Amino acid sequence: MSNQVGVLVMSYGTPQSMEDIEAYYTHIRRGNKPSEEQLRELTERYEAIVGGVFPLREHTNNQVESLEKTLAQDERASGVEFRCYQGLKHASPFIEDGVDAMAKDGIKRAVGIVLAPHYSMMSIGSYIKRAQAKAEEHGIEMSFVESYHLHPKLIEALSIRVSAKLDQFEEAGAKRDSVRVLFSAHSLPEKIVEMGDPYPEQLLETSKAVAKQAGIENWQFTWQSAGQTATPWLGPDILDTLQVLSKEQVEDVLVAPVGFVSDHLEVLYDLDIEAKAIAKELDMRLMRIDSLNNDPLYMETLSDCVIKSWQGIN
Ligand SMILES: CC1=C(CCC(=O)O)c2cc3nc(cc4[nH]c(cc5[nH]c(cc1n2)c(C)c5CCC(=O)O)c(CCC(=O)O)c4C)C(CCC(=O)O)=C3C
Ligand SMILES: [Fe+2]
Incomplete structure (x- = not known):
């Protein structure tokens, strides 16, 4: 054989x-x-x-x-x-x-x-x-x-990327601890939760593991790129999250799209163009971690x- x-x-x-x-x-x-x-x-x-x-x-x-x-x-x-x-x-x-x-x-x-x-x-x-x-x-x-989603080398690769961008925030004059890290992933229709789908839980586990390894406490999880269908999708959406953060006086945001592994539409458009434009309107500084590629x-x-x-x- x-x-x-x-x-x-x-x-x-x-x-x-x-x-x-x-x-x-x-x-x-x-x-x-x-x-x-x-x-x-x-x-x-x-x-x-x-x-x-x-x-x-x-x-x-x-x-x-x-x-x-x-x-x-x-x-x-x-x-x-x-x-x-x-x-x-x-x-x-x-x-x-x-x-x-x-x-x-x-x-x-x-x-x-x-x-x-x-x-x-x-x-x-x-x-x-x-x-x-x-x-x-x-x-x-x-x-x-x-x-x-919890493989040690994946967590390491993501943590390195988060830390590298936090360094850049510091170099730009921000306080490291004041940068809100937003872990994100592609939203899915809400009905997956009733069906017992592990997706939301696994994403939270990745986020927690990366936060721990990168030594950050100022973070939250948010969804992105929801489809436009009649049924509800998992939220909050990142664009709404940015509005809420602005009201909380958060000035610096680092997006870590841990649900994606390469540069594509959801990263290059939905984050780099769409989310960045909203952040600019709100007078916030937004960066994102480099993709794994x-x-x-x-x-x-x-x-x-x-x-x-x-x-x-x-
Ligand atoms: C969970 C998930 C991932 C992550 C896991 C995985 O990677 O599998 C993912 C990744 C991606 N989604 C992508 C593109 C699109 N997804 C769409 C629509 C949809 N995505 C869905 C789910 C997901 N999608 C769902 C439930 C729909 C609704 C329609 C349906 O029920 O199937 C639409 C339609 C228009 C729109 O809704 O925007 C587009 C163009 C690209 C390629 C980008 C590029 O070409 O650069 C990538 C990597
Ligand atoms: Fe998709």
Whole structure:
């Protein structure tokens, strides 16, 4: 039996080009085309952040490539060749394409991991379901990493980023302790709470662990990037939180979007453009921590989780 083990690295996906936005948005909306206005609005947000390649595509490509290299260096993997395949939720190559590619290469066993640390049945749960269904069709045995929100190397990487920005606040004349750190993540429909979804709790656990390691007490958690649907989404939203903080006379805010692992629309637009504009109106200073992208500590987090998961099926 070949010692090739597949690694299906899953991520949200982003359009290939401006012309591709409608198809992408339609896929997110489960086959329902967006209205002209919705499409125009989303296109404008992308136009504000995209230079050449869509940022998330570049970062996902780099993360997949770096993970394969990191896995090759892990001595627990000696004698095993981990081959990484990309599988995207809403864009090509889709999750199913990634599994097909593994089957074509004769892969019999594989590990699936998502480029998002926190489990929700609406996020990770659905990635896994799709991968598992396709793997079964091909007779590929797969195990999955469900979350890694408290992995020590992830916490370390995030703490380093928080501390680095607090240094910058100090250099700019702020008192370190007076900077309010806002941990944030993508909101989800409120109904997930009744369904017992671990997502909010896991996010709070990550936030607490990072706050502890970075030695900060002045922090809170807030949601961001909620969708516009008829049902309520988890709040408070960061834009409302900024208003409240302004009334509390908070002047300095550091946003740490711990639910995301790379630079993309929700970071580059929703935080860097939208939230920053509100902060400016409120006369507050707002910074955000650098994204993980292919930080070695993040790659080692993923690599460690993949190897542990593979040991479970080996
Ligand atoms: C939990 C979660 C994550 C984090 C975990 C994970 O990474 O999986 C995440 C990440 C991302 N979400 C992204 C983009 C979008 N998400 C949308 C809409 C939605 N997101 C949802 C959830 C999440 N999304 C949900 C429940 C919807 C409503 C529709 C539905 O029920 O599915 C829409 C539609 C328009 C809008 O609502 O703004 C867009 C454009 C991008 C790519 C950005 C880029 O291209 O740079 C990324 C990384
Ligand atoms: Fe999303």
